[in-house]
Amino acid sequence: MDAQGPALPTRYTEKANTTFTTVVDAENRIGGALGCKAIPNAVFVDEQGTVRYIKRGGFDVHKPEHLALAESWATTPSLDELSTLSAAEAERVIKHPEALEHFRRGLTLYQDGKVDEAMAAWREGVAIEPDNFNIRKQIWAIENPDKFYDDKVDYAWQREQMEKGA
């Protein structure tokens, strides 16, 4: 959003050694298209190019809740991705072998349309690895789709669920 060109933002990206692509939007074309009246903003975009979440103003990765939101978006498979979650990906996010086994069994059941049995399998996985956000999230996403994909990712709600051990 620098109207004076790339020189000023480059000072920051070089200092921070950023690895993401930075473009210079001197005329605020993106902000204008998305109805953003201030900065900083975050826009989460899915594989199909669909906007799934917008935080207009005040997005700050130094705030733990915003960082966690970005990490959760980047690392957690969405409901649509469940059937394509690779074995390697599941191994990366689930540490305990038995929990991983329950998670995979749940996926197979879910793909067969056996949603209740899939949920039961995931709950067994959660019992073994209670702090695994990724297993819990599959359950939450099915039970409460409105908290995930309807309007915005309700991070506060997820934290509440985690704290009360749901």
Place this chain on the structure above:
Amino acid sequence: MATQPAAYVDVGDQLPDITLPSLNGEPVSLASFRGKKHILFMWASW
């Protein structure tokens, strides 16, 4: 708020394909990130 027309892109809409120069001046299209989940972060040096 009710009278405000939703003329801008919102949740559920396609991200518009806007092409802008990178820091080295090469054109970068927003659509070129399709196929992967991504985060568009809007900031400024000021």
